[in-house]
Amino acid sequence: MSFAFRGGNRAGVDAGNGPSSRPVRTTYLSQAVLNLHRVYEQNRQRLQKKDGAKVPDPIAVPQTKGKPRLLLMGQRRSGKSSISSVVFHKLPPSETLFLESTARIQKDSLNSFMDFQVWDFPGQIDVFDNPNFAFDMDAIFGEIGALIWVIDAQDDYLEAVARLNNTILHLQRGYPHINIEVFIHKVDGLSDDYKLDIQRDVTIRIQDELSDQGVENAPVNFHLTSIYNHSIFEAFSKVIQKLIPRLGQLEAMLTNLCRTCRFEKAYLFDVNTKIYIATDSTPEDMASYEICSDYVDVIIDFTEVYGSWQRSPEWRKRLEGPPWMQRLDDQVACEWAESGMVLSEAQRPIMLREVDRFLALVAIMKEGSYEKMPQINMNVDVVVKGLTEFFEITKPKDLSTPGAGPSGAGSGPGQ
Numbered sequence: 164m165s166f167a168f169r170g171g172n173r174a175g176v177d178a179g180n181g182p183s184s185r186p187v188r189t190t191y192l193s194q195a196v197l198n199l200h201r202v203y204e205q206n207r208q209r210l211q212k213k214d215g216a217k218v219p220d221p222i223a224v225p226q227t228k229g230k231p232r233l234l235l236m237g238q239r240r241s242g243k244s245s246i247s248s249v250v251f252h253k254l255p256p257s258e259t260l261f262l263e264s265t266a267r268i269q270k271d272s273l274n275s276f277m278d279f280q281v282w283d284f285p286g287q288i289d290v291f292d293n294p295n296f297a298f299d300m301d302a303i304f305g306e307i308g309a310l311i312w313v314i315d316a317q318d319d320y321l322e323a324v325a326r327l328n329n330t331i332l333h334l335q336r337g338y339p340h341i342n343i344e345v346f347i348h349k350v351d352g353l354s355d356d357y358k359l360d361i362q363r364d365v366t367i368r369i370q371d372e373l374s375d376q377g378v379e380n381a382p383v384n385f386h387l388t389s390i391y392n393h394s395i396f397e398a399f400s401k402v403i404q405k406l407i408p409r410l411g412q413l414e415a416m417l418t419n420l421c422r423t424c425r426f427e428k429a430y431l432f433d434v435n436t437k438i439y440i441a442t443d444s445t446p447e448d449m450a451s452y453e454i455c456s457d458y459v460d461v462i463i464d465f466t467e468v469y470g471s472w473q474r475s476p477e478w479r480k481r482l483e484g485p486p487w488m489q490r491l492d493d494q495v496a497c498e499w500a501e502s503g504m505v506l507s508e509a510q511r512p513i514m515l516r517e518v519d520r521f522l523a524l525v526a527i528m529k530e531g532s533y534e535k536m537p538q539i540n541m542n543v544d545v546v547v548k549g550l551t552e553f554f555e556i557t558k559p560k561d562l563s564t565p566g567a568g569p570s571g572a573g574s575g576p577g578q
């Protein structure tokens with residue numbers, strides 16, 4: 164089994180196109196662009212309906228090209244570089260203690276099932292209120308997938324909230340379609356009650372300020388995060404999921420799989436970051452995510468050690484002998500990679516199946532499911548094929564190839 168980043172997403176936009184006019188026939192739009200247009204269009208229609216205000220047509224929105232971008236902003240020492248290093252570069256959380264303060268914008272390009280960039284802003288830079296330098300706002304916010312604002316929950320956060328309010332107000336004027344994800348960070352070591360109190364306080368302060376300024380329904384979401392547990396991965400999963408077009412179809416596939424195989428929970432993981440890009444429709448369950456995420460880790464570690472291991476002929480003979488009495492190729496359900504493990508305490512098996520080099524399907528089965536493995540394997544096979552086709556269809560077409568122009572499904576996560 165091999166999991167490795169693979170490059171290759173292309174994104175380009177014909178400046179004359181808006182989503183409501185002639186979006187896909189004459190141009191290719193990246194998944195983030197489509198998503199942004201959809202969110203923008205929803206906001207526009209809602210605002211227009213609400214107060215009759217003339218909200219600019221999406222055609223007037225700066226067109227974007229390139230990879231979707233996640234911007235990490237917030238006060239100094241709030242934890243931005245730590246988040247980026249832990250999630251995208253597998254830095255052990257304890258080693259973030261030695262990270263130096265960021266002096267200039269750090270741009271990170273990541274190739275995965277969907278290529279995107281992460282920009283880490285130094286805490287001392289306020290792009291909207293900088294006396295020394297006027298930032299090119301379009302260059303920063305033009306291609307953005309989401310703005311992640313990090314607030315240190317263990318510190319006095321009033322200034323951070325004031326800066327965030329200022330940022331939201333500026334963005335609402337020029338880029339109202341941008342999702343603003345507030346990470347109330349470093350909540351490890353805080354009691355559950357205290358965490359919720361902080362979240363409530365921050366939310367109220369932001370909502371009050373925005374409604375005082377006449378801004379309603381700004382796309383602001385809140386997450387409680389820490390690099391010392393899975394919460395940071397869970398929060399990133401939610402942020403990334405918003406960039407995936409037709410996410411509902413992925414979720415429907417997983418929901419059906421859970422129903423037919425009697426799985427408790429199924430996740431589609433980006434194996435390198437442990438971000439899950441889709442799950443079934445049952446309620447969120449942090450414990451399930453943690454188990455599956457740890458399992459991906461175990462498999463990756465195994466792969467690194469035994470990835471290119473070839474079985475000797477004798478070993479193969481033993482595996483094909485009693486009690487199996489079958490060729491090895493016929494014993495495995497999937498020609499690429501699969502793995503299963505029974506959690507000894509809960510008696511709930513976990514299965515993992517590779518979808519492609521970046522993605523893996525991980526599911527928690529119900530007690531006693533092992534007896535139904537052949538049937539489960541068949542169903543999983545079908546879903547893995549479906550997922551492969553999904554990403555094949557939605558992967559960006561190479562515009563340089565004649566006849567490879569965009570179709571209705573001409574954009575989305577690439578492989």
Ligand SMILES: Nc1nc2c(ncn2[C@@H]2O[C@H](COP(=O)(O)OP(=O)(O)OP(=O)(O)O)[C@@H](O)[C@H]2O)c(=O)[nH]1
Pocket residue numbers: 237238239240241242243244245246258259260261262263264265266284285286287348349350351388389390391
């Ligand atoms: N307890 C705790 N500490 C954290 C967490 N995340 C980051 N830190 C610590 O916060 C400190 C600052 O982290 P950085 O990532 O350098 O902060 P930054 O926002 O990038 O800072 P600037 O580059 O100055 O803007 C480090 O000592 C980290 O170890 C967390 O989730 N919990």
